[in-house]
Amino acid sequence: MNINGKHYRTIWTAPNGRGAEIIDQARLPHEIVIAPLDTLEDAAIAIETMQVRGAPCIGATAAYGMFLGIAEDPSDAGLERAQTRLAKTRPTAVNLAWAIDEITKAVAALPEEERAVAALARAEEICDEDVEISRAMGEHGLKLIEAIAAKKSGPVNILTHCNAGWLATVDLGTATAPIYLAHEKGIEIHVWVDETRPRNQGASLTAFELGAHGVPHTIIVDNAGGHLMQHGKVDLCIVGTDRTTRAGDVGNKIGTYLKALAAHDNNVPFYVALPNTTIDWSIRDGVKEIPIEERGSQEVTQMTGRLPGGDVVTVDIAAAGSPAANYAFDVTPARLVTGLITDRGVAEASEEGLLKLFPERR
Amino acid sequence: MNINGKHYRTIWTAPNGRGAEIIDQARLPHEIVIAPLDTLEDAAIAIETMQVRGAPCIGATAAYGMFLGIAEDPSDAGLERAQTRLAKTRPTAVNLAWAIDEITKAVAALPEEERAVAALARAEEICDEDVEISRAMGEHGLKLIEAIAAKKSGPVNILTHCNAGWLATVDLGTATAPIYLAHEKGIEIHVWVDETRPRNQGASLTAFELGAHGVPHTIIVDNAGGHLMQHGKVDLCIVGTDRTTRAGDVGNKIGTYLKALAAHDNNVPFYVALPNTTIDWSIRDGVKEIPIEERGSQEVTQMTGRLPGGDVVTVDIAAAGSPAANYAFDVTPARLVTGLITDRGVAEASEEGLLKLFPERR
Numbered sequence: 184m185n186i187n188g189k190h191y192r193t194i195w196t197a198p199n200g201r202g203a204e205i206i207d208q209a210r211l212p213h214e215i216v217i218a219p220l221d222t223l224e225d226a227a228i229a230i231e232t233m234q235v236r237g238a239p240c241i242g243a244t245a246a247y248g249m250f251l252g253i254a255e256d257p258s259d260a261g262l263e264r265a266q267t268r269l270a271k272t273r274p275t276a277v278n279l280a281w282a283i284d285e286i287t288k289a290v291a292a293l294p295e296e297e298r299a300v301a302a303l304a305r306a307e308e309i310c311d312e313d314v315e316i317s318r319a320m321g322e323h324g325l326k327l328i329e330a331i332a333a334k335k336s337g338p339v340n341i342l343t344h345c346n347a348g349w350l351a352t353v354d355l356g357t358a359t360a361p362i363y364l365a366h367e368k369g370i371e372i373h374v375w376v377d378e379t380r381p382r383n384q385g386a387s388l389t390a391f392e393l394g395a396h397g398v399p400h401t402i403i404v405d406n407a408g409g410h411l412m413q414h415g416k417v418d419l420c421i422v423g424t425d426r427t428t429r430a431g432d433v434g435n436k437i438g439t440y441l442k443a444l445a446a447h448d449n450n451v452p453f454y455v456a457l458p459n460t461t462i463d464w465s466i467r468d469g470v471k472e473i474p475i476e477e478r479g480s481q482e483v484t485q486m487t488g489r490l491p492g493g494d495v496v497t498v499d500i501a502a503a504g505s506p507a508a509n510y511a512f513d514v515t516p517a518r519l520v521t522g523l524i525t526d527r528g529v530a531e532a533s534e535e536g537l538l539k540l541f542p543e544r545r
Numbered sequence: 546m547n548i549n550g551k552h553y554r555t556i557w558t559a560p561n562g563r564g565a566e567i568i569d570q571a572r573l574p575h576e577i578v579i580a581p582l583d584t585l586e587d588a589a590i591a592i593e594t595m596q597v598r599g600a601p602c603i604g605a606t607a608a609y610g611m612f613l614g615i616a617e618d619p620s621d622a623g624l625e626r627a628q629t630r631l632a633k634t635r636p637t638a639v640n641l642a643w644a645i646d647e648i649t650k651a652v653a654a655l656p657e658e659e660r661a662v663a664a665l666a667r668a669e670e671i672c673d674e675d676v677e678i679s680r681a682m683g684e685h686g687l688k689l690i691e692a693i694a695a696k697k698s699g700p701v702n703i704l705t706h707c708n709a710g711w712l713a714t715v716d717l718g719t720a721t722a723p724i725y726l727a728h729e730k731g732i733e734i735h736v737w738v739d740e741t742r743p744r745n746q747g748a749s750l751t752a753f754e755l756g757a758h759g760v761p762h763t764i765i766v767d768n769a770g771g772h773l774m775q776h777g778k779v780d781l782c783i784v785g786t787d788r789t790t791r792a793g794d795v796g797n798k799i800g801t802y803l804k805a806l807a808a809h810d811n812n813v814p815f816y817v818a819l820p821n822t823t824i825d826w827s828i829r830d831g832v833k834e835i836p837i838e839e840r841g842s843q844e845v846t847q848m849t850g851r852l853p854g855g856d857v858v859t860v861d862i863a864a865a866g867s868p869a870a871n872y873a874f875d876v877t878p879a880r881l882v883t884g885l886i887t888d889r890g891v892a893e894a895s896e897e898g899l900l901k902l903f904p905e906r907r
Contacts, residue, residue, distance in 0.1 A: 211864075212863060212864030212865075212867070213864075378742065378845065379768070380740065380742060380766040380767060380768055383862060386845075386846070386862060386863040386864075386867070386869075387862070387863065387864070390863055390864055390867040391863075391864040394864055394866065394867055400867075400868070401869060401870045402842075402845055402846065402863055402867055402868065402869040402870075403845070403869065403870055403871075403872075404742040404743045404767070404799065404800070404845055404871075405742065405766070405767050405800070406741070406742060406767050406798075406799040406800025406803065406875075407870070407872050407875075408803070409800070409802040409803045409806065409875055410799060410802065410837065410872050410875035410876075411872075413802070413832050413876070414832075436768075437766065437768040437769055437772060438766070438767070438768025438769070438771070440771040440772065440775070440807070441768065441770070441803040441804075441806065441807055442803075444771065444803065444806040444807060444810055445802070445803055445806060448806055470775050470776075475772065480764075483740065483748075483764055483765070483766055484748070484764065485850070486848045486850055486860070486862060487860075487862070488847070488848055488860025488861050488862040489861045489865075490858060490860055496852060496858070496860060498848070498849075498850025498851055498852055498860060499850050499851045500745060500748060500749070500848060500849070500850040501574060501748040501749065501752055501753075501764055502573075502574030502575075502748075502749070502752055502753040502756055503574075503851075504756065505574070505748070505752040505753070505756055505762075505764055506762070506763050506764065507748075507763060507764040507765065508764075508765055508769070509765075509766075510765075510769050510772050510773075512772075513768075513769075513771055513772035513775070514772075514775065
């Protein structure tokens with residue numbers, strides 16, 4: 184999408200063709216910095232330090248990392264070195280392992296001198312494919328927004344949580360794809376952006392990307408959504424997901440469940456946008472079967488921001504020594520989800536609903 | 546309650562008897578500062594700048610402010626000057642008007658030379674009465690905690706939102722009164738403290754006061770409570786309220802409604818502690834009839850904390866220019882409230898339930 188009128192993806196091939204460039208998301212929203220990935224190590228560090236984040240964006244970066252590793256050493260040993268280095272950057276990211284595997288398949292049978300070119304081609308293809316998946320989700324979700332727009336005057340008010348935006352993918356995003364397509368089509372929309380504590384991905388990333396692209400939006404604290412829904416100020420919720428069970432239970436950023444409860448209590452449609460790769464067909468009961476990561480407590484007790492002079496600093500916001508717990512995700516039961524916006528269409532959040540779109544999983 | 550082993554109230558008569566002293570709550574949790582209130586103006590500024598906050602604590606400070614104003618000028622004109630100055634500090638605070646009125650009633654008929662002494666006596670009495678109200682709520686709520694403790698091993702896990710602690714009253718608090726009494730009685734408890742964005746009163750004040758008194762607790766982001774309840778980690782919620790309707794609808798800090806929804810969805814008892822003065826007998830439907838204050842957006846987009854060196858600074862946490870909205874309160878419908886812990890006992894959250902305890906309101 185656009186930043187100050189210029190179109191960007193989150194990652195792309197460098198002009199010299201010998202590496203990649205990314206938007207350094209760890210510096211957002213305080214600074215917009217393009218960072219070069221010139222080596223395998225650059226790519227690995229970019230993933231580790233969350234200069235890139237979001238499963239699809241991590242996958243794309245790993246693909247470029249594989250290309251860079253192969254360019255450095257196209258032998259089988261070099262290939263293995265790249266696989267090993269990248270695999271340990273964020274071990275739980277499904278797309279990471281998938282992208283490493285895709286590049287490996289694309290080059291394994293080739294002579295060493297052809298491997299780098301083939302790896303780069305496949306990395307670029309992976310990026311293009313990801314945009315197509317986002318576009319497909321966007322088209323399906325757009326119909327939901329159009330249906331609401333047809334029935335009301337004034338903007339369609341959409342609430343979202345965390346960042347399931349273009350910054351988490353290669354372009355367009357997951358939950359934001361329908362929003363960007365609606366905006367492109369001239370439908371009047373306004374997005375309520377949940378701040379999304381503790382990492383503030385809503386206030387830092389979603390609000391940044393919507394603002395930079397020109398989509399009307401308002402940051403709210405995570406506490407506010409229920410009040411807005413009680414007063415008819417939300418027409419539709421769309422969130423992303425890290426993992427969806429076969430039965431339609433949705434694992435997503437902590438706090439998603441609370442918004443789904445409020446939507447249900449106020450008859451506000453609650454949709455989840457997901458590329459089909461995030462469906463875990465092996466489990467059904469999300470509350471029981473999706474393990475919830477606990478992260479460091481300093482994400483709760485500290486906050487990073489800009490001083491009036493522009494310096495970016497991290498401050499302690501709680502009393503010294505106050506203990507804190509940091510559960511990163513929660514599970515929204517399928518009964519609270521109106522529908523799952525997938526790249527194949529919108530499914531009812533149930534095993535039967537998903538199997539209608541994915542009959543090969545029966 | 547205690548800070549580092551020493552007992553404090555939020556406000557008390559200065560040792561020289563000519564003014565009051567307060568804990569400067571605007572400096573918490575970063576610094577513990579005792580501030581003198583030597584003049585009417587000191588008291589008014591303390592309320593305006595939120596050095597004191599919480600309805601009962603504001604009421605007590607206004608009472609001392611009236612005493613200080615009368616000590617400066619005990620004439621009827623002086624009395625009126627004090628009334629006018631204090632009334633405009635926080636116009637919506639019910640206890641503020643009540644306290645001004647109480648002191649006025651106590652001195653109006655007296656000769657000028659007796660007024661200051663009488664005003665101080667009534668201010669001290671108002672403080673003592675407030676502690677007794679808290680203690681009564683505490684005793685009634687304690688029974689609920691004892692009942693849970695009797696049925697389980699390990700600590701009773703209580704979730705609370707915002708600060709309805711002793712810092713919001715003169716001592717003991719409202720929602721925290723049962724917690725402190727349970728702790729005093731040796732019942733093992735653990736408190737989940739909602740951070741409570743945007744003003745962070747949970748992380749800054751509730752966590753501070755529980756920690757300073759020695760009550761085990763853990764700060765969580767406002768997003769986390771639903772997940773904890775899904776996994777059986779919350780036995781009981783107790784929150785405060787700014788205004789309760791005749792029908793038991795509860796206006797409280799934004800986000801309370803979301804926790805009540807989660808409690809209801811997981812069969813966790815959800816109690817609201819309230820001095821009977823906060824019941825608004827003139828309204829029934831809280832969602833329709835309780836006006837919700839909108840505050841400045843910088844409370845959402847900025848955060849105050851300590852730098853590693855100890856300096857306290859305010860930083861911008863969102864992208865420059867990102868719009869934000871700041872709804873301060875929400876309304877929890879009575880249907881989601883298990884009971885109202887009042888100073889007269891625990892009522893069912895309904896008109897009938899409240900009228901049983903307050904038959905004079907029939």
